[in-house]
Amino acid sequence: MVETHKVESLTELNQKLPELQHRNFRNDDFWKSIPGWANVTREEFADHMWQQKNSIRKIEQVRKVLGKLATPELMADMEDGQRKTPMNIRITPYIFSLIDWENAWDDPLRKQFLPLGSQFLPEHPLHMSDSLSEDEDSPVPMLTHRYPDKVLFLPTTLCPVYCSYCTRSRIIGGSTESVDKSSYGANQKKWDDVFEYLRNSPLVEDVVISGGDSFMLTPAQIKYIGESLLNIPHIRRIRYATKGIAIFPQKITSDHAWFKALCEVNELGRSFGKSVVIHTHFSSPREITKWSQMAMERIFSAGITVRNQAVLQNGVNNDVSDMVLLTRKVGFMNIQPYYVYMHDMVPGCEHFRTTLREGIELEKAVRGTTAGFHTPTFVCDLPGGGGKRHVASYEYYDEENGISVWKAPYVKPGDVFTYVDPIHKLSKEAQDRWQDPATAKKMIEEAKKKVTG
Ligand code: SF4
Numbered sequence: 001m002v003e004t005h006k007v008e009s010l011t012e013l014n015q016k017l018p019e020l021q022h023r024n025f026r027n028d029d030f031w032k033s034i035p036g037w038a039n040v041t042r043e044e045f046a047d048h049m050w051q052q053k054n055s056i057r058k059i060e061q062v063r064k065v066l067g068k069l070a071t072p073e074l075m076a077d078m079e080d081g082q083r084k085t086p087m088n089i090r091i092t093p094y095i096f097s098l099i100d101w102e103n104a105w106d107d108p109l110r111k112q113f114l115p116l117g118s119q120f121l122p123e124h125p126l127h128m129s130d131s132l133s134e135d136e137d138s139p140v141p142m143l144t145h146r147y148p149d150k151v152l153f154l155p156t157t158l159c160p161v162y163c164s165y166c167t168r169s170r171i172i173g174g175s176t177e178s179v180d181k182s183s184y185g186a187n188q189k190k191w192d193d194v195f196e197y198l199r200n201s202p203l204v205e206d207v208v209i210s211g212g213d214s215f216m217l218t219p220a221q222i223k224y225i226g227e228s229l230l231n232i233p234h235i236r237r238i239r240y241a242t243k244g245i246a247i248f249p250q251k252i253t254s255d256h257a258w259f260k261a262l263c264e265v266n267e268l269g270r271s272f273g274k275s276v277v278i279h280t281h282f283s284s285p286r287e288i289t290k291w292s293q294m295a296m297e298r299i300f301s302a303g304i305t306v307r308n309q310a311v312l313q314n315g316v317n318n319d320v321s322d323m324v325l326l327t328r329k330v331g332f333m334n335i336q337p338y339y340v341y342m343h344d345m346v347p348g349c350e351h352f353r354t355t356l357r358e359g360i361e362l363e364k365a366v367r368g369t370t371a372g373f374h375t376p377t378f379v380c381d382l383p384g385g386g387g388k389r390h391v392a393s394y395e396y397y398d399e400e401n402g403i404s405v406w407k408a409p410y411v412k413p414g415d416v417f418t419y420v421d422p423i424h425k426l427s428k429e430a431q432d433r434w435q436d437p438a439t440a441k442k443m444i445e446e447a448k449k450k451v452t453g
Contacts, residue, residue, distance in 0.1 A: 014368075016321045022328035027290035031097035034064030046291075047094070048251040056091045057158070066271035069101040080117025086169035086179040086348045087162040089114065095161060095247045098286060108284045108316040111352075115164045120359055121350040125440060126383070126420050129170040129249050131344040133385035140197045146273070146385060146411065149205045153194055155225060156186035156212035161247045165311055165352045167344040172212060179347070186217060188224075195228045197403075198235065205236040208279070215244035215251055226265030230272055235396035237275045238265075245306065245335075246282040263302045277305040280335065285318050285325040288333070294345070296333040307338035310376065312359055313352045314422075320365040327366055327376060337376040342391065345383050345420065355421040356404050357378065359391040382406055382417040394419075396450040401430050403447040418444060 031037045031045055037054075044050045057063055072348045082089065093111045099110045111119070120227050121425075130136070134144040134152065144152040162173045175181045185189075198204055200314055207229050214222065222240070240262070244251055252259060262278075269276035278299065282288060299306055308330045310317065317323055327337045340362070343353040363378035379388040386408035394404040395416070402421025423434050433439045 013320060013324065013365075017325055018384050022285075022325055022332050025288065025290040025293045030049065030289075031093060034065055034093075034097045034101070035067035037097065039054045040093075046250055046254060048157060048248070048253075049247060051094060051250050052160075055094045055106065056093075056096055057089055059089070062089075065096070066101060073077050074104055074116075076317050077116040077118050078114060081115035081119070083194060084117055084120045084348065085115045085164055085165055086176055087091065087115075087166055088173040088176060090159065092161055092248045094291065096286065098289070106315070108313075108322075109286055112163055112165060112283065112313070112318055113161055115348075117195065119351050120348065121422070121424055123347060123433065124345060124350055124353075124420060124423060125437070126418070126444075127345045127347055127350070128383060129347055131167065131346050131383045132381055133383075134168075137385055140193050142184075142196060143194045145201070145204070146387060148203045150209045151198065151201075151204055151206070151304060152210060153225075154211050155188075155209060155221070156214075157181075157183040157193055158185055158216040159211065159213040160215045160244055160251075163243070165343060165349055167311055167346055167414040168211075169346060169348065170420050183452050186212070186221065188221065191225065191228075195232070198229070199232055202234050205234060207235060207238045208241055209238060210241035210279075213244060214240040214242040214278075215248060215258075219257045221266060222258065222261040226261075226276065227268060230265070230269055230274055230276075235274070237277075238269070239277050239279045239307075241279045243281050245278070245280045245292060245295050245299070245357045246287045249289075249291040252298055253291070258301075259298065262304070263365075266302065266304050275305075277307060279309055279338070281309045281311065282326060282335070283310045284332055285322060285329050288326075288329045293333055300334045307342065308335050308376070309339040310337075311341050311343055312354055312362070312378070314354050314405040316352070318354045318358055318362065320362065321326070321405035322449075323362050323366050324369045327374065328370055331370055331374040337374055339388070340376045340378045341388075342378070342380040344381060350422050350424070353422040355390060355399075355402060355425050356397060356419060357421075358396070362375055380404075380406070380419050382408060383419060384415075384417050385412065386415065386417040396447060398443070398450075400427065401433060401443050401447070402426050403444060405447050405451045408450060409452070416448055418448065 104110050137144050137146040142154045157171050185364045266276040342359050359378050378391040381388050394406050397404040404415045404419045
């Protein structure tokens with residue numbers, strides 16, 4: 001059976017989601033439900049140094065802080081997860097203690113950061129470690145230049161948390177049992193080559209500083225990168241990408257040196273008439289608490305714009321009520337809901353992916369629940385480097401076999417791109433067809449032919 005998402009009627013939606021629920025921001029001492037942190041004070045929890053020092057990086061630490069909540073079955077499954085995932089463990093106490101450990105198997109936050117072996121599915125035959133072909137479009141190390149006026153700069157491969165759904169699992173964090181990585185940390189020596197390339201690329205106006213995560217850059221590095229880019233005359237817009245606001249808001253409220261560096265770059269940008277913004281990614285309304293709101297109050301009052309990019313994940317946020325609540329909550333905090341991405345076809349993520357149809361139906365359901373400028377655009381970042389396209393802008397969609405065919409006329413004229421639905425969501429007959437490589441190849445060729453003629 002193909003699982004799709006029914007668009008709920010407004011009455012159904014409002015019954016599940018009272019209209020003002022998005023204004024409730026959790027403010028209890030939720031970390032005290034974790035046995036190992038039962039005596040941690042609010043002051044300690046608010047300190048970014050405490051959060052960093054107590055971040056969980058090993059299964060043994062999970063067992064230790066959870067105490068009696070760490071059941072043998074759960075821990076065995078988590079250990080199995082570590083053998084299969086391409087990502088290291090790293091999770092802040094903030095997010096760790098928002099997990100409902102009594103219901104850990106189904107918890108959307110646990111799913112994102114602490115994978116269980118039992119949740120993994122066989123890889124789709126078309127999965128790729130560099131699904132977006134970022135390495136192919138890289139003129140100098142750490143830089144992807146695909147669109148004429150925009151580049152992606154990856155100055156670090158470190159993050160304050162490691163997400164199981166990471167699209168750059170090939171380089172982010174350290175090697176794991178299943179993947180050897182060419183992770184480079186924050187290799188500042190090579191950044192100047194990137195700036196030199198950009199000085200000589202007059203069409204580039206927009207730089208995304210990602211990674212990795214800008215939260216892992218030092219204040220001096222935040223300033224060095226920001227000033228170097230803003231001093232290039234044709235660069236008009238820079239965006240620091242960080243999941244930090246969602247998973248580590250205490251850094252914004254208590255790491256004053258880091259925040260000051262960001263504000264100084266923002267002020268420099270304004271003095272040059274250029275834009276400096278943050279792109280963050282909240283993916284579940286459960287990640288949002290009073291701590292997130294306090295972080296956003298500080299950022300907003302410093303005049304810094306924040307936009308949100310969520311990743312659509314099966315069992316995490318592929319539900320109309322959750323997506324509407326997420327959209328309204330981030331909007332209420334003055335974050336612009338910008339994109340919801342279809343999950344990329346990367347290793348270790350088949351269980352996270354949804355069908356394209358689910359993305360389309362969720363977009364239909366969310367649109368109209370709040371103002372248009374606060375409504376995210378649902379996009380599919382085309383495998384093979386076609387860039388982001390609106391979910392409904394495919395050229396052809398064979399829903400039975402889960403194959404959609406796309407064009408990106410400006411980015412790669414003449415090319416066609418294929419995005420595939422996860423096999424486990426297809427009918428039994430379609431699942432059988434994918435098991436035979438010759439039949440699978442024929443299905444893909446036939447779908448492409450519908451577009452190329
Ligand atoms: S924060 Fe971003 S780059 Fe880092 S692991 Fe998560 S998805 Fe990957």
